[in-house]
Amino acid sequence: MLKENTNVAVVGRAQTGRRLLLGDVCKFTAMAALLAIFVDAVIGHAMLWGNDPYWTYWITDTLLMATVFGLGTAWVGIGLVRGALITAAHMLLLTTYYWSLSPIGLPSQPVWLDLEHTWVTGLPVHFGVYYLGYVTALWIWRHRAARNVEPEHATARLATGGVALAVAIVVGAGLLQALFLGHFPGITWFVMRIAVASAFTIAWWSVAGRDRNAAVVGGITLGFLLVAYGHFLGPVGLPNSEFRLLTAAPPPAEVHWLSYRQEFLIILPTTILLAVSGYLLAGWSRASSVRWRAASITAVTAPTLALVLLGGGVALYTGPEAKTAFVSAEGSASLGGAPSDGGDMASGSATLRMRVADRNPRGTPLPPHDLVDIDASISALDGTTYTIHATEPMVAEPRGLFSTWYGVGFDVWHHGRSGIGYAGLPSTESNVAVYALGTVREGEQILATGVPIHVMTSSRPGARLELHIGQTQFQVPGIPGGYLRAVWPEYEGGHDQGLSYAQYAWGGGVLGVLLCFAIAAARREQEQNNGDLTE
Structure with a gap:
């Protein structure tokens, strides 16, 4: 067993260097592109800009990103500096494409982006969200090698545990939401989010493992995933209060969406805390042997407190x-x-x-x-x-x-x-x-x-x-x-532009803190993995 673990570690170190196998390039590219477009959706468009591009934007951007990330990774490998250069190249290609060649709303509407959302705020925001997705994928890649994360057998106990954990997190989040907002979100709210959380939890355990660090990163990601699902796809209020059994005609669907303050200043922090706590408890027996040092705790606590203070100020400008x-x-x-x-x-x-x-x-x-x-x-x-x-x-x-x-x-x-x-x-x-x-x-x-x-x-x-x-x-x-x-x-x-400035402040603050955390975590995994330190 010791020999097998040693071999896994050696393979992991080899894969974090400059060159990757073709299969590894495909795996890393898919993971980085999906995480990057996810961060773009939840932080860039939902939290910071407060808009919802047409579905062709998400598909086009993901495919373009997979192409650039794939070519860049095949040419120069993976790493923080290399990833920043690859991300910058993709950002410039995407921005030029939407500025000069294609409206963002096709085929629904020919809506062109303005200067602010394309170049002024578009460049830094898009670089930040795409790079955060890339760095998160890099952390997962190095984390597997540094922790010798091996695939677990697909047992009924493991799958059932993942679903049970998802149910506990979603039910807790839904009850707290009902308590804080004063209304029950509806049965459909729980059903769909349990489906989302169950699939993600099992996938996360298979990709990143169940140790302490993986639990923290996975809990944060799940919190954003659930809130993003609610923002774009999951209104509150289903099913309708009218009971149906054999009625031929369907009832009306009276739904509503949560406000910015409710979604991103109340529900998001609550869901992240629940998800991180649940993942930590589920992986307690697999706690990481690496201890959190006082400096690390301070580095996490200080930005978190700063976000709490920033959120309090943002709340003043995000009312109805x-x-x-x-x-x-x-x-x-x-x-x-x-x-x-x-x-x-x-x-x-x-x-x-x-x-x-x-x-x-x-x-x-x-x-x-x-x-x-x-x-x-x-x-x-x-x-x-x-x-x-x-x-x-x-x-x-x-x-x-x-x-x-x-x-x-x-x-x-x-x-x-x-x-x-x-x-x-x-x-x-x-x-x-x-x-x-x-x-x-x-x-x-x-x-x-x-x-x-x-x-x-x-x-x-x-x-x-x-x-x-x-x-x-x-x-x-x-x-x-x-x-x-x-x-x-x-x-x-x-219209008072205070809301726009508040969204920029909150989305930018969250993006900046998460990006710093992700870079620090990726560098730490690199040091523990004794990988390529030349970048």
Whole structure:
């Protein structure tokens, strides 16, 4: 047995050097690419940017990453410095691809990324999340060699233990969530998360082992996995309260999504603590012989306390009101027809009162939909007065021509060559932009219902706020030209960007701490493994 363990260690050290066998390159590349895209989803897009790219982004990025990681690993091997260079190469290729060659939303919508999300924040964030995935894969690779992790026999006891542990973690997390948030998440919440946690637990034990260090890393990963599943795929509230046995018609599905504060400041830390504790207890008999030194404990405790303090500050800016915006304008306004008509704008007066909320940042038309409440009045020089009322968000453009952000968008680009809105308008960055369906009246007479209504703010001098009634392909009866546009030189209100800054701070803080932990852990495994120290 001693001879077999020695051979495993020798093979492990050989595999951590510059060159790998072809099979090892494939295994390491698959692990690094999957972990990198997972970190990109949960930290980059969910926690930091707060958006949900179309599914083609995830597939395209994973395949491109597997190609670059695979070629880079075959050429130069694995290691922290080599991995950083490979990650940088992939990041530049991906960024150039989406900036110059392909919209991020195809084939659903031709949505191009703006400068901020592509280059300004895109470069550092994408490098951080991809490199964290790579370093985690590197830690697993070296950990197996350093700890002589050998495959365990697939016994019924081991499989049952993994499922039992997953059940305990999910049930505990669900009960705490119900306690903290004041509502039961639903039976489906438990069923699907038990399935996710069971599969991951057994896979993690087979890949990383069950010692103390593997338990900590695995528990953190499982915590993020469960929260990411809930953020993108698992709304709360299923099944419906109506009981079904032999009823032919299905009941309605009344679901809702958790807020940013609930997901990432309450549920995420709670789930990670439960998962780490459960994994440590399950692997107690396989505790690592390497002791945690005082310096190591301090190195872990200090950043953790810093995150707790940061989370307390972020919580102040992530309440329900952070997703709400009020916009108002009144007095003199310029009135005209469709932007493509090219006609002169006439003078008039108009009033707008608008309250909107961006309640669902995910790539799904499922409710809850965004909140829209628009009241406007436009008085033309000929004495005609039009009143507009809209409370229904435009979840999708009726003909599928462009995205509408499911009704409400904050700090978004549209029009021009963006692929969103009207090409006849210049590219516009709006603090608040809204697409809705409303009713148009002339006096007491209803001219039309279900009319496309568009409101946007801008930074253009003399056109800080615009209201568009109708579309060029949707003529509103009773309005000359079938289209009415009002432009105000100034407006009051808008969306407070405190939420965006808070998300950047929290997502960036978590990413930075985890990346430092991962690099330190990978270097420690390298030292204990006596591997390639030349990088």
